[in-house]
Amino acid sequence: MRERTWPLETLKKYLVIPSVSAQGTGIKEACRFLKTLFTSLGLTAKVIDCGGNPICYAELIVNKKLPTILFYNHYDVQPPEPLEKWISPPFKPTVRGGKLFARGSSDNKGNLIARIAAVKSFLDTCPTVRPDEPFGRGHPRQNDSVGLAVRREGEKPPVNVKFVVDGEEEIGSPTLPRFISKYREMIKADMCIWESGGRDEKDNPDLALGCKGICHAELVARGAKDDLHSSKGVIVKNPAWRLIWALNSLKDSNENILIDGFYNRVRKPGSLDRKTIAKFMFYEKEKKKEWGINSFLAGLTGLKLKERFFYEPALNIDGLTSGYQGKGHKTVLPKQASAKIDFRLVPDMTPKDVLNRLRKHLDRYGFSDIEIHDFRGYPPARTPLTSPYVNIISKAQERVYKKPVMVEPLFAASGPMYLFTPLMPCFSLGVGYSGSSIHAPNENIRLTDYWMGIECIKEIMNELAMPAGR
């Protein structure tokens, strides 16, 4: 089990760092940790400052003629709150029942260390080296010159590898566009393995070829200059009502988004898309049980439900705030009401177009007093289903997991993949599973998935190196 000590111990050390981008903690520490880790394994690593949280970049160029994989990951994690819901503390990695619990175990630190462990396995060839001492005296990099631990020829990684580790993914990657435009040449690769993914309710591995875009905003309605006695509500505007009426105008009870032209840019699924999602297993019964719901929106099931999940945009209310929400009752006319909303976008929608249409809609329906604040987001991304790498990667996954691969044409969540897909095809897969509780208390991965995830990356690297696989 020695070969398992390093990946687990290294991951635990990484998980201890509370690198919460939303709260600005542990950022420097995480960068330092990663740079030391990459360097200790013999990769060239640097911490690059583009204005926001730095990006950690590392590479190992074995031979320029070999194919190159770029791994995109992020070292930042979501806030751990509510803390009282955690069985063990979020930044104290704990193994229970074959699972490793910690904030970031699945999203996204487990994936990064699994990928690094796969690269390391090609570098570890000397039996005299204790693999559980990555930074210690026995490391092959340190012993090459004295002949104690010489790496055998032909056992270097079979492909070149590059790592981009973002520090702001959980807050929308605001500085990543600057990094990509400045370092476009440096990050050049044949394909990109995206940050995350995992196994479904029946343990089939996923392979996602794109992701939805997202934009979010805060809608604000204002009333009197201060909160008033609620008796004034008979003659003074209540911003909570204004906000509710405005929100009501955006969507009907059949879940149709009513913003004029909202669906104009939605690309309809083609025949290959339809074939792919027909094969995709969407375990409705299990999902309903896990989420504690009786039915899906609009009573959809089967192919229609899958089509909606992958190919339709959404408008969601994340939170509503106004007036008094405390214990007991308070008769008050609030001075302000606000709602946080998000849109999930599908190809070929853009955040800019959505913002324009939202503003026009509010004005047209008599809500020009509703303010739109903090509108931010990014567009969706697609890797074509016809990419030859789909076959290469799914073959490698099938060999490791011995289960059919569930190809998702579009991941229903979002990430800044649109910055990469114009440069190379991107593929999401990883060490998570349907019970990983990402962004929630008790985030975890199953250790078996972790070991298989490492094997899977090794298989993909081997598969890519084969001339027939290119």
Ligand SMILES: [Zn+2]
């Ligand atoms: Zn996340």
